[in-house]
Amino acid sequence: MATGRTHRPATRSRGIPEATVARLPLYLRALTALSERSVPTVSSEELATAAGVNSAKLRKDFSYLGSYGTRGVGYDVEYLVYQISRELGLTQDWPVVIVGIGNLGAALANYGGFASRGFRVAALIDADPAMAGKPVAGMPVQHTDELEKIITDNGVSIGVIATPAGAAQQVCERLVAAGVTSILNFAPTVLTVPDGVDVRKVDLSIELQILAFHEQRKAGEGAAAEAASAAERGSAVGAAEVDAADADADADVDAPEADSAAANRKGPDGDVPAVMPA
Amino acid sequence: MATGRTHRPATRSRGIPEATVARLPLYLRALTALSERSVPTVSSEELATAAGVNSAKLRKDFSYLGSYGTRGVGYDVEYLVYQISRELGLTQDWPVVIVGIGNLGAALANYGGFASRGFRVAALIDADPAMAGKPVAGMPVQHTDELEKIITDNGVSIGVIATPAGAAQQVCERLVAAGVTSILNFAPTVLTVPDGVDVRKVDLSIELQILAFHEQRKAGEGAAAEAASAAERGSAVGAAEVDAADADADADVDAPEADSAAANRKGPDGDVPAVMPA
């Protein structure tokens, strides 16, 4: 997410809610699969299942695009593929540059899914002079010095940042200055960009942390009901949890000493007891 | 959101809203940086800026954790780092397995950010016999046959799927059957999992498509008012120029959108972004 600005009337880009836009690619993928199997039509129910969403939601999403379905029958697969593609702007060519050709950048460059939908890798850019000219994914890596020229010459408006965190903001600024208005950021940093520039971030570490949170919750909660089975699974919860009923189960076991922080605070909180994984 | 499956009805895992949980890692990162600079305290305003969010939101988020701030002063950095880490479950060790050691899988294995927060790569698994034993990121790749044993022996509860789309569901099922309850999916497929299992997905293709949508909108908009180059992306969106009759729905050539800037990520849960290939 971008930092510079943060608010906006929740932008309904054109009457199409942001949440819906985020789901369109999902529908498109499911539809494409159906199309390849030559399925002529699908009901909202079937398509919703394939896309992993609720059918009512899907119908409402489609209603923002227009009335493309036929009552009693469903949606014409081919037609819908076309409409969604057009709506997403996939009927045109989108040259993309990837900056930072390390492990991740190289993996992205090799990713086939790129080209499959109108996205074309126009160039791979890296700051390391040693990388210059070296072929990655059948394409020579170019030095950062060329960045502006590349962007301009190829009319690139979408940039992918896969550099180390420390270089991200600077690269971002150069990209924006050169004309890029959409950025996909893989570096673990908050990018600050001017208005009008879209930033989406992909952060591995954050995703894992969110999973860990839920995992921890699950471990603490199942502990009570967990008599003996699966004792080897790293979830030997402390006996402190008398009743971890789902209600609000807020078994407060005080937190261990303020650790490195000698603060004298006392959180009204403190929860999960010691869990010890392998 | 993260999965194609519906976990609990937006259950507040423990009184902590999902949206807040998704931001905690962001705060943690900003706090860690401050900690390394030996900054003792921060105000909600400073921290919010560093994390790229609104200060009111940050304060509200923290209020779900408890009252850890001091009015008139701010928050104790070290203490907050500890509290958030504990809340996220990062004070414990989380063994993780990565299945599918292709370009992406290898990149993930080499990703340093993994270990930095309690996540330890316990094993790299691939179905290709030729890969077996081959060292990646200083660790021998193991064959899929060993999957169940690895999960059990290491008490792994978090799995990362970086296989091709076609193999994802099957791998997912084996992981779950073996005891994994949280999955980070990089394969472009909707995974179906039983209740109690969390799935978060990272899909590069989807992220790019969302950017393309906004990019297209921006282009169309600029075309209409091309006069002023690319400098008027005001935030004072005049609702005035809303698209023509909303009922158009047809105009194949597509009408330029109205509205302005674009929303960065959002998403109830997730909003969160997630992305990637396979």
Next chain:
DNA sequence: ATGTCTTTGTGAACGCGTGCACAAAGATTG
């Protein structure tokens, strides 16, 4: 044509998340 059956499209209710604005709490100064 008429009736029945299927599936869409959507009005309305509801819940979550966001942001404002301010009272309360504590630090700080005189």
Next chain:
DNA sequence: CAATCTTTGTGCACGCGTTCACAAAGACAT
């Protein structure tokens, strides 16, 4: 100790997004 200043914590209102539930629309059979 009182006054002032700073910053937190939160009540409240608002809007987006989700879901339900159903009328409308069309296909299909008789």
